[in-house]
Amino acid sequence: MLKLAIIGTGNISHQFIEACQLSKAYQLTAVYSRKLETARAFAKTYEPLEVFDNLEQFWKADFDVVYIASPNAIHFEQAKQAITAQKHVIVEKPAFSNPRELRTIIDLAVENHVFFFEAARNYHEKAFKTIEAFLADQTILGADFSYAKYSSKMKDLLGGKNPNVFSAKFSGGSLSDLGIYPVYAAIRLFGQPKDANYTATQLKNTVDLNGNGNLIYPDFHVSIRTGKNYDVLDHAEIYTSQGTLHLNHIQGISSAVFQKHDGSKEKLTINAPQHLMLDEVLAFASAIENKDLTAYHTYLNAALAVNQVLYQMRQSAGIIFEADQK
Numbered sequence: 001m002l003k004l005a006i007i008g009t010g011n012i013s014h015q016f017i018e019a020c021q022l023s024k025a026y027q028l029t030a031v032y033s034r035k036l037e038t039a040r041a042f043a044k045t046y047e048p049l050e051v052f053d054n055l056e057q058f059w060k061a062d063f064d065v066v067y068i069a070s071p072n073a074i075h076f077e078q079a080k081q082a083i084t085a086q087k088h089v090i091v092e093k094p095a096f097s098n099p100r101e102l103r104t105i106i107d108l109a110v111e112n113h114v115f116f117f118e119a120a121r122n123y124h125e126k127a128f129k130t131i132e133a134f135l136a137d138q139t140i141l142g143a144d145f146s147y148a149k150y151s152s153k154m155k156d157l158l159g160g161k162n163p164n165v166f167s168a169k170f171s172g173g174s175l176s177d178l179g180i181y182p183v184y185a186a187i188r189l190f191g192q193p194k195d196a197n198y199t200a201t202q203l204k205n206t207v208d209l210n211g212n213g214n215l216i217y218p219d220f221h222v223s224i225r226t227g228k229n230y231d232v233l234d235h236a237e238i239y240t241s242q243g244t245l246h247l248n249h250i251q252g253i254s255s256a257v258f259q260k261h262d263g264s265k266e267k268l269t270i271n272a273p274q275h276l277m278l279d280e281v282l283a284f285a286s287a288i289e290n291k292d293l294t295a296y297h298t299y300l301n302a303a304l305a306v307n308q309v310l311y312q313m314r315q316s317a318g319i320i321f322e323a324d325q326k
Contacts (some may be wrong), residue, residue: 002285003062005030007078008069009042012092016067016119018031025285026065037200059085061302065288067119068092071164073146075325078100079116084107088288089156093120093180095303095309097171097323102307106300108195108317114294117284122251123184124280125181127270131238131245132189134268137160140190140242142220143305146229146235147250148174148210165228166207171321173207175313179226181251183306185236186222192305193217197226198313206319209220213313249280252276 004026006013020026031052033039039051052058059081064087068078077092082089083105096102096119107114122128153163164170165177175198185194193215200211210227220239225232238249243260246270247253254272259265273279287296314320 002026002288003029003064005032005057005058005061005063005066006042006069007032007066007114008092009033009038009070013042013067013069013094013112014045015071015275016277016281019275019281022275022278023281023285025282025289029063030058039297040105055081059087064088065090065284067308071171072176073097073321076323077107079105080108083112083114083116083240086112086114088115088117090117090119090147093170094176094307095117095119097321098311099304099307101323102304106304113286115284117280117287117299118306119277120180120184120303120306121277121280121282121301122181122253123188123302124283125251126279127252127253127256127272128185128188130268130270131247131253131279134245134258135238135240135255137187139250140220141239141241143186143222143238144236145185145222145250146223146225146232147178147181148232149178149228149232151228154229166203168205169322171323173319174210174226174228175208175213175310175317175319178228179203179211179213179224179313180306180310181217182222182224182236183309184252184302186224187305187309189238190215190217190222192221193309196309196312197316198319200317200319202317202319208317210320211317212278215309260290261283272273307323 032052045053058289067090069092079089090131133283156163165172195216197215200208209229215222215225234247237247247257248255256268
């Protein structure tokens with residue numbers, strides 16, 4: 001069983017711990033927060049648990065792997081420290097702001113003989129294996145993948161505040177936070193596109209509220225739509241020469257229905273995940289415990305492809321993070 005530590009005390013960390021407990025592959029041992037009282041309040045749910053507000057002391061604690069769920073722009077420095085301390089690292093998506101940061105972390109992990117994972121949960125969903133098998137003998141003509149959700153931070157933004165999720169300093173925006181899901185789905189199903197672009201509704205700091213992108217493959221395009229100031233209700237369609245495959249969502253997939261050109265329908269057998277993060281935490285634990293370099297490099301290659309595509313899309317829209325200028 002892997003000893004697990006947590007950086008970040010938001011709701012996403014609670015969800016990750018729930019999945020880890022379901023997996024029975026992790027034992028939670030420590031939590032870090034900038035404020036000790038915050039770490040203690042978080043730890044009450046999981047006691048006994050070591051709590052820290054000092055990162056130097058935290059890295060010396062007895063754990064194997066750390067889950068980092070701090071604000072996006074902080075991931076890079078914390079991941080570097082973790083790897084240097086010989087800890088495996090799971091970084092909540094988006095793991096890093098740009099390809100330079102990601103490449104640095106991957107190289108550092110190799111040097112220190114530890115693993116780095118980007119926690120992009122939908123990439124690991126078992127539903128994609130079913131979808132891949134169904135599409136294997138079909139000609140792909142294109143796809144529309146969307147993920148937009150009205151942000152709980154919109155009230156603050158409209159009130160004149162600058163929440164982290166809409167901040168260039170913290171590498172925020174709709175594409176980074178939500179658009180990463182449809183991009184991961186496209187790369188899981190179709191591989192890396194030859195080109196990508198994005199147009200967006202942007203704030204004065206260039207960060208996007210919503211936008212539409214295009215992943216360009218040799219024989220088809222995948223449209224990407226994302227937003228944090230509205231909700232999307234119809235999330236995913238894949239077009240083939242034989243018909244259209246409709247998915248109920250781009251993550252947490254529980255339904256996939258193929259409608260042929262004659263109107264007849266075929267329902268794929270999809271086993272919805274018990275927990276949205278369960279498949280990913282099991283994949284990470286398996287790779288670490290079995291030293292499975294084949295699976296590990298598959299995950300790394302996907303993370304590299306997604307990070308590069310997101311960077312291309314941001315550049316085409318003129319979305320500039322402070323991390324890009326370092």
